[in-house]
Amino acid sequence: MLIKIKYFGLLTEVTNCQEETIDFSGNIISELLELLFVKYPNLKNKEFQVAQNQELVPVEAKLLSNEIVLLPPFSGG
Amino acid sequence: MSDKKSKNVFIKGAISSEFIGNSIAKHQTKTSIGAHNIFLGQVRADLVNNKTVSAIEYTAYEDMANAKFHEIREAAFEKFELTCMHIYHSLGTVNVGEICLFVFVSSPHRKTVFDALEFIVEEIKANVPVFGKEIFEDNSHQWKVNN
Incomplete structure (x- = not known):
């Protein structure tokens, strides 16, 4: 399944992109993250949360969407 | 007469004092209001x-x-007796001394707006995925972290 992954803030400097599409055959978000950690070793050291369907989800959550968003700590206002 | 519909929160660049002044002026026709409270975030x-x-x-x-701004609006109207509320947040570049966040709450009475404003600003800081990149005078940068 093709999954679109979006990155924000500091994370865009680790991945050098704002979004990308990855072919992924698993069904748990943490498995997808493992793939990303191989591609971007520095991502592992960064603090971030994962959003799916515009809600934060734990990394153990099932992949229910074909779009996953990685969000660094919020700093609005 | 509540004003609960979803609004466009993001504004490109700084939020001007004219915009803030006009927002206040627009409420003069809402005569059930007895108290306004305003938070302005400045860079x-x-x-x-x-x-x-x-x-x-x-x-x-x-x-x-x-979606989060909408949830915060709904929660604030649920929790406090507000006549109306407005939230505006900048996107893009805001220079030091300029305003990047404008939260405006109105109610018949003062105690409500003191409590509501703090609730809303804290919710925004904690739960809305906005990211600030602090640009230094030499054009280097660091990513802002909220305390």
Whole structure:
């Protein structure tokens, strides 16, 4: 399944992109993250949360969407 | 007469004092209001390792941010007896001394707006996916972290 992954803030400097599409055959978000950690070793050291369907989800959550968003700590206002 | 519909929260660049003044003026026709309270977030010229912040460049995961702003609105109307509320947040570059967040609440009575404003601002800081990149005078940068 093709999954679109979006990155924000500091994370865009680790991945050098704002979004990308990855072919992924698993069904748990943490498995997808493992793939990303191989591609971007520095991502592992960064603090971030994962959003799916515009809600934060734990990394153990099932992949229910074909779009996953990685969000660094919020700093609005 | 409540004003609960979803609004466009994001504004490109700084929020001007004219915009803020006009927002206040527009409420003169809402005569059940007895108290307004306003929070203005201003970009601070922090000194970090001998470099001074000159601007913050804001980006957001806009879909989720708008959903979160909507949830915060709903929660605030549920929790407090508000006549209306408005939230505006900047996207893009805001220079030091300029306004990047404008929260405006109105109610018949003062105690309500004191409590409601604090609730809303804290919810925004904690739950809305907005990201600030602090730009220094030498054009280097660091990513802002909220305390």
